[in-house]
Amino acid sequence: MISRLDVEGFDAAVSDLTDILHACVQDGASVGFILPFTLDQSHAYWRTKVRPNLDFGAMDIFAAHDKGRVLGTVQLIPAAMPNQPHRADVAKLLVHPHARRQGLGRTLMVALEDRAVALGRTLLVLDTRSSDPSRLLYQSLGFQIAGEIPNFCRNPFEDQLEPTTYMYKHLC
Incomplete structure (x- = not known):
């Protein structure tokens, strides 16, 4: 179920979100953090970076639930500038490593796209480490490559x- x-x-959900981010970074996800990365750092990200934006209405957060636990998440961040009322960013698509290959990422992205359309957004933008397998998921969902920036992010390991x-x- 997606909500x-x-x-x-x-x-x-913040405890589960903390666990998901921590597990994904430990597994090599390039989502802005590098090792060593603690549960406390993961919790601080959700509490100090995400919660205020949610309070302010500056983003939507989706969660994939199964048996009372959150196993995946993604963020929709509508562009705030007046010349970009049609655009939104996709951020932090995370599925717990133990719950991957079950369609949760795809289902989260479909929910995110539906919300973007409801908000009148007609362009989604994201970035992903060029070697990350999520790139194939995004392409299968119709995302096109705009370009690649070399030496953009540090390897988490x-x-x-x-x-x-x-x-x-x-x-559409």
């Missing part, structure tokens, strides 16, 4: 820089 979290739902691919999708 869009309100503040109360977010507060109820090693002190080496990697390219990032920017992608976009026009919504």
Whole structure:
């Protein structure tokens, strides 16, 4: 089941969200963090970076639930500038490593796209590490490659820089 979290739902899910982010980074996800990465750092991200934006209405957060637990999440961040009322960013598509390959990422993205359309957004933009398998998921959902920036992000495990691919999708 997929839900869009309100503040109360977010507060109820923050422990699971903390676990998901921590597990994904430990598994090598390039989502802005590098190792070592603690549960406390993961919790702080949700509480200090995400919660205020949710309070302010600056983003939507979706959660994939199964048997009372959140196993995946994604964020829709509508562009705030007056010249971009048609655009939104996709951020932090995360599925717990133990729950992957079950369609949760795809289902989360479909819910995100439906919400973007409801908000009148016609262009989605995201970035992903060029070697990340999620790139194939995004392409299967109709995202196109806009370009690649070399040496954009640090590898979560090693002190080496990697390219990032920017992608976009026009919504009907």
